[in-house]
Amino acid sequence: MRIRAGRLLLAALCASLLLGVSAAYAIAPTRMPTPQLEARYLDLIHGFRCMQCQDESLADSPVDLAADMRREIRDLLLAGKTDQQIRDFMVSRYGYFILFKPPFVLGTAWLWLAPGVILLVGTVVAVGVIRKRAAIAATDPRDDDLTDA
Amino acid sequence: MSRLRFIIPLVVFALLVAVLGIGIRQSPDKNIIPSPLIGKPAPAFSLPNLIEPGQRVSTAQLRGHWYLFNIWGTWCVECRVEQPMLLKIKQSGVIPLVGLDWRDDPNDALSYLKQEGDPYETIAVDQDGSEAIMWGAYGAPETFLVNPQGIVVYKYIGPITEEAWQREILPRLPLASTPAAGSSS
Numbered sequence: 001m002r003i004r005a006g007r008l009l010l011a012a013l014c015a016s017l018l019l020g021v022s023a024a025y026a027i028a029p030t031r032m033p034t035p036q037l038e039a040r041y042l043d044l045i046h047g048f049r050c051m052q053c054q055d056e057s058l059a060d061s062p063v064d065l066a067a068d069m070r071r072e073i074r075d076l077l078l079a080g081k082t083d084q085q086i087r088d089f090m091v092s093r094y095g096y097f098i099l100f101k102p103p104f105v106l107g108t109a110w111l112w113l114a115p116g117v118i119l120l121v122g123t124v125v126a127v128g129v130i131r132k133r134a135a136i137a138a139t140d141p142r143d144d145d146l147t148d149a
Numbered sequence: 150m151s152r153l154r155f156i157i158p159l160v161v162f163a164l165l166v167a168v169l170g171i172g173i174r175q176s177p178d179k180n181i182i183p184s185p186l187i188g189k190p191a192p193a194f195s196l197p198n199l200i201e202p203g204q205r206v207s208t209a210q211l212r213g214h215w216y217l218f219n220i221w222g223t224w225c226v227e228c229r230v231e232q233p234m235l236l237k238i239k240q241s242g243v244i245p246l247v248g249l250d251w252r253d254d255p256n257d258a259l260s261y262l263k264q265e266g267d268p269y270e271t272i273a274v275d276q277d278g279s280e281a282i283m284w285g286a287y288g289a290p291e292t293f294l295v296n297p298q299g300i301v302v303y304k305y306i307g308p309i310t311e312e313a314w315q316r317e318i319l320p321r322l323p324l325a326s327t328p329a330a331g332s333s334s
Contacts, residue, residue, distance in 0.1 A: 072282050
């Protein structure tokens with residue numbers, strides 16, 4: 001019984017603190033009630049493109065729309081949404097273009113896989129060439145040009 | 150075998166040209182970003198009515214007929230450009246215009262409409278800009294064509310021109326609608 005009352009008191013205290021904090025920071029929208037939320041907030045706003053000034057992130061953009069979007073993200077975070085839910089929300093409104101880091105989906109698979117494929121092809125070709133040269137060098141050890149290469 | 154090897158770089162080059170060509174074709178204009186809302190239900194909302202204070206404009210009221218959802222504001226220069234075209238569309242009676250007054254002072258909006266004419270059937274007020282985000286707006290004007298089932302059919306970015314109306318919007322409407330608007334000019 002005593003524990004329950006204590007918990008209740010603690011919860012009430014936390015709630016009042018939270019309310020107080022969010023009200024206090026309402027004017028400075030870049031401050032979140034906890035360092036964890038603040039870190040997630042900063043991470044998120046750096047990952048979204050400002051749709052009006054497309055080479056800037058939401059974190060860096062001075063335009064009104066970016067401010068509205070930051071407010072929206074802050075509200076979603078305070079409502080307890082996960083980072084993924086917030087990203088999904090933004091993508092559902094603005095498309096993948098809003099993400100600075102494109103996700104791995106069917107349409108972008110080539111984008112992520114191409115460097116690996118190119119590297120693989122290059123390695124295969126390089127290995128083939130080296131082996132061939134080694135074979136030539138082995139059959140004709142007097143050829144300086146090839147043994148040096 | 151040696152003949153075939155000679156062709157490989159050419160094939161690779163042709164492939165590269167093809168990929169780059171597709172890339173150039175598919176991103177013609179950085180200012181026009183395709184909306185993921187097309188083919189999806191229009192965002193549900195219930196917002197204050199600009200013209201009739203105390204009343205609301207909601208998605209429920211808009212169900213059952215075609216409408217153009219036009220995002221505008223008195224601060225928006227391009228919106229003034231499209232204003233005559235919007236009035237023309239209203240005159241045609243083909244499709245009602247539903248306005249979203251974005252980030253605006255309602256008093257400014259009312260005096261603007263008094264001066265320039267009001268092309269809208271009804272206007273919802275989005276003073277803090279959160280509704281515009283729901284629609285994926287990133288500038289004004291932006292116009293969405295919504296069908297009677299409440300599905301977004303098409304989005305037009307920038308001031309609606311005679312050409313956009315004739316080429317993009319009218320052909321998407323059912324044939325019963327009479328293409329009378331903008332027959333002059």
